[in-house]
Amino acid sequence: MENQSTGQGMFTWDGESWLSDPEDAFGFRASWKVKKVLYRELSSFQEVSVVETVGFGRALVLDGIVQTTEKDAFIYNEMITHVPLAVHPEPERVCIIGGGDCGAAREAVKYPTVQSVDMVEIDPKVVEASLQYLPEIAGHGEPDSRIRFHYEDGTAFIRNRQGTDDVIVVDSSDPVGPAAALFEKPFYQDVYRALASDGIMVCQSESPVFHPHVLKRVHRTLKELFPVVRTYLAAIPTYPGGVWSFTLASKTYDPLEQGPERLQAGANRYIDRDVYQGCFRLPVYVKELFTDR
Numbered sequence: 001m002e003n004q005s006t007g008q009g010m011f012t013w014d015g016e017s018w019l020s021d022p023e024d025a026f027g028f029r030a031s032w033k034v035k036k037v038l039y040r041e042l043s044s045f046q047e048v049s050v051v052e053t054v055g056f057g058r059a060l061v062l063d064g065i066v067q068t069t070e071k072d073a074f075i076y077n078e079m080i081t082h083v084p085l086a087v088h089p090e091p092e093r094v095c096i097i098g099g100g101d102c103g104a105a106r107e108a109v110k111y112p113t114v115q116s117v118d119m120v121e122i123d124p125k126v127v128e129a130s131l132q133y134l135p136e137i138a139g140h141g142e143p144d145s146r147i148r149f150h151y152e153d154g155t156a157f158i159r160n161r162q163g164t165d166d167v168i169v170v171d172s173s174d175p176v177g178p179a180a181a182l183f184e185k186p187f188y189q190d191v192y193r194a195l196a197s198d199g200i201m202v203c204q205s206e207s208p209v210f211h212p213h214v215l216k217r218v219h220r221t222l223k224e225l226f227p228v229v230r231t232y233l234a235a236i237p238t239y240p241g242g243v244w245s246f247t248l249a250s251k252t253y254d255p256l257e258q259g260p261e262r263l264q265a266g267a268n269r270y271i272d273r274d275v276y277q278g279c280f281r282l283p284v285y286v287k288e289l290f291t292d293r
């Protein structure tokens, strides 16, 4: 396969201690004190690394950007997975686009009604590295037998499905490279078609502080397709600004009406009924993104 990685995002590591995310448009960059680089390979799509940080445990780094850390991956994975799975009364077929760290898949199989989880990750090396070096996130031992791995572009995978999935989770990286198409209307139209008549999708919709234009566009585009669209937030220290957004789009069920009683909350570390109810209450600067002005 053609190598699509530009290598431009490769992380700067001074060989002793500090790894720096690439500087963004705000002149803001995070730096991580690193003890050790455990894995570092150039795949067909990106540079894939796992590092041992001083304070956040092990971290998955793609093209120089820290994607997830052992310290707070549970927050992201519980929020992107449990909300749609609790809103749907009987989720059986789940599809995850991206999500190569396997954390979302691991949460999805906590729901006893779930019969299959199709995990569609473009880069097998991310899954390989996560299963080997990030067991705290990906899980210890063999993945649950309900999880089926597909190594292909999520846009192509979803294009060939119709009315199949109860829940589609778009656990993508930032909207650059192969992930850019996962934030565009043609993909969302295909997701709509792939969902069952009462299906639900959720995507990570970036930081309302650093990427409000992305969140605004995702929300507006989904509104053109789905009758119910709800954005919710979580505090995730690893991501720039700490506040992260998710946007849920549903053909039938409204998370504000269904209530959180189906949440499989026993083994969770972040989401419970209180968090579920609170996460849809948005600050004014976020609500303003969704008003027509």
Ligand code: SAM
Pocket (backbone or CB within 6 Å): 062, 066, 067, 068, 076, 097, 098, 099, 100, 101, 120, 121, 122, 123, 126, 152, 153, 154, 155, 171, 172, 173, 174, 178, 179, 180, 182, 204
């Ligand atoms: N939870 C973390 C976050 O939001 O930063 C990690 C997300 S997960 C690592 C994102 C995954 O999406 C990556 O492994 C990347 O390879 C995959 N990905 C990017 N574009 C894709 C595409 N078009 N189809 C399938 N997977 C894709």
